[in-house]
Amino acid sequence: MATNKVIAICQSGGEFVTVKDGSLSYSGGDAFAIDIDQNTSMTDFKSELAENFGFGLETMTLKYFLPGNKKTLITISKDKDFIRMVNFSSDAGTVEIFVIPEEAAAKNLSILPASRSSRTTASEGVVPAICAAGDGVEEDMTNDFQIEMAMPDDSPLPCNFVLVDQRHHTAIQQWENVITGVDQRFNTFIEFRDALHKYSVAHGFAYKYKKNDSHRVSVKCKAQGCPWRITASRLSTTQLICIKKMNPRHTCERAVIKPGYRATRGWVRTILKEKLKAFPDYKPKDIAEDIKKEYGIQLNYSQAWRAKEIAREQLQGSYKEAYSQLPLICEKIKETNPGSIATFTTKEDSSFHRLFISFYASISGFKQGSRPLLFLDNAILNSKYQGVMLVATASDAEDGIFPVAFAIVDSETEENWLWFLEQLKTALSESRIITFVADFQNGLKNAIAQVFEKDAHHAYCLRQLAEKLNVDLKGQFSHEARRYMLNDFYSVAYATTPEGYYSALENIKSISPDAYNWVIESEPHHWANALFQGERYNKMNSNFGQDFYSWVSEAHEFPITQMIDEFRAKMMQSIYTRQVESREWVTTLTPSNEEKLQKEIELAQSLQVSSPEGSLFQVNGGESSVSIVDINQCDCDCKIWRLTGLPCSHAIAVIGCIEKSPYEYCSTYLTVESQRLMYAESIQPVPNMDRMMLDDPHEGLVCVTPPPTRRTPGRPKMKKVEPLDMIKRQLQCSKCKGLGHNKKTCKAT
Secondary structure (H helix, E strand, C coil): CCCEEEEEEECCCCEEEECCCCCEEEECCCEEEEEECCCCCHHHHHHHHHHHHCCCCCCEEEEEECCCCCCCEEEECCHHHHHHHHHHCCCCCEEEEEEEEHHHHHHHHHHCCCCCCCCEECCCCCCCCCCCCCCCCCCCCCCCCEECCCCCCCCCCCCCCCCCCHHHHHHHHCCCCCCCCCCCEECCHHHHHHHHHHHHHHHCCCEEEEEECCCEEEEEECCCCCCCEEEEEECCCCCCEEEEEEECCCCCCCCCCCCCCCCCHHHHHHHHHHHHHHCCCCCHHHHHHHHHHHHCCCCCHHHHHHHHHHHHHHHHCCHHHHHHCHHHHHHHHHHHCCCCEEEEEECCCCEEEEEEEECHHHHHHHHHHCCCEEEEEEEECCCCCCCEEEEEEEECCCCCEEEEEEEEECCCCHHHHHHHHHHHHHHHCCCCCEEEEECCCCCHHHHHHHHHCCCEEEEECHHHHHHHHHHHCCCCCCHHHHHHHHHHHHHHHHCCCHHHHHHHHHHHHHHCHHHHHHHHHCCHHHCCCCCCCCCCCCCCCCCCCHHHHHHHHHHCCCCHHHHHHHHHHHHHHHHHHHHHHHHCCCCCECHHHHHHHHHHHHHHCCCEECCCECCEEEEECCCCCEEEEECCCCEECCCHHHHHCCCCHHHHHHHHHCCCCHHHHCCHHHEHHHHHHHCCCCCCCCCCHHHHHHHCCCCCCCCCECCCCCCCCCCCCCCCCCCCCCCCCCCECCCCCCECCCCCCCCCC
């Protein structure tokens, strides 16, 4: 077992002085030597000191220097600190311990070198690690000792301090042999520099470049007089980088590492690249925590965020260069998916303006198997150059999302909606009258009417109407009143008959004439089921496809060409999945519609049908006492048949009387056949952009530059989808019953 010689110095008769290199020296005082080993306890050690110096056990303070370092005094206050001292000095043979009585400690505190903190914990400053040569290092090396004198930011650390502790040694150990010596080869200088940085981290030294250009890199140890050197240059016969010279010997004891030296963006970028491949949504906060946990290095949020941006751009490609690839990707989309529409426009300065894409599989699927119903919505893109995605989606027979077209524009304006709808109309060439479920703001109301004229119906999005109602009437009503009002507003919208519509409207009027007037002025013939003239299939909201918004959230920060390809891949996978799924169905209707029809058939069994008058049948029973069914017009008083496309129970009772099958009266858009037609075509892959640019450079294509808009500072705002009846409770005074304050701040007398 190793034995250390301790030189114990009594500090009662002397003081510390600062010499020219910034180190501390001690003048005066008595001293004697003690032999210790790992079995020596702190109590026994202090007892021997007290006996020799005549101090009390509880009135002395013990401090020591690390071997080779005369700048940092460390206090020994408990057994664990004593064991650390033994381990730290295991290779040094001797260690000086300063025994300071209580009165001397107070006296000399004022003459120690100034620092930003007179007591700096290891977690705030540096984290200790034990040199590999030490014996008997404990596993439990917690950061609970204190350093009396914090070093300035530019002062070197001792060889034993390498910014990582024993817990982090395993993570760095893998880098010890990334550089092996002369004749080792690398693909690029970047790869060599990354390896060099990892090597220095693992071996605990800092370095500086003597030469660093595109032909040669020459590096030396940063310590004065240390012979460690390495030189790498490009091989004349290949483009590989080869280590030509290397002196692996250090004489500096690696004592020149500064705090934070390892936390360079390049180093963190190297660490992050592999992790970002597996976890694209890796958050800066998690990055900082993992770097500290694995490597013992503290990063702030901004450092982690910037390193992530650099690593992501290296993985995904340049945002700027992606815009120059737009003409080529549009050509390749049309080439690999014949019949597709892919077009873009630029501004006068050749900067990007707008992009529209609609794949042939989407165009064909909408025309062959979809209801003439489209949902228009937008999603904010939080990429480097921002932008907004405009999207038109349809609903399949199972109410699954079916993207028809999308565009990327600079902002949501009437001009951009006009352009998008014009491109959409050209792509679809649709003879059917289309119902658009969309917002009525941001120019959409005028754009739909202007582009489609009488060939379309515009159904206002109920959710956005409810939000506007809540905002416009905010502050006038209590929380309970607004909740009742909102429920009545939904009743007005979903009422299938004029009687139900007017009944719910009167309920609103009884709460507030202002709210009643607001509803009347909001053009209910565009959103109320009882008054709407088009076919909206009981779809009330434009944010229909939640799957699509999840696609956007996963890809919105990609460069524009990669974002496009990500959407294409998602759409391709969705179409293929539903193709396979629909092949297994053996019923006439799709599974969910088959289930709905069977429920209506069960309800019809208790209904009675009277003798017809022409095509009109009277049905008795059920929730309403009497219902009139027009079998030729596929209509019923309850309006459910007209709204859903499936016969209601009243209609099924009549259909049974005339001895026909209910399936004959179901909308063809709800059948398995229509579902299969909708997903009959597939979206084909588009070749890799980077490879195309290298292998097949195209001449004569328009040069597109990024738009002038850049991402604004602050946290990005994402489109939130919340429940329709979400209303925040407003503060109400219990004294005056007013809104917006409580009784403590009430000004009423």
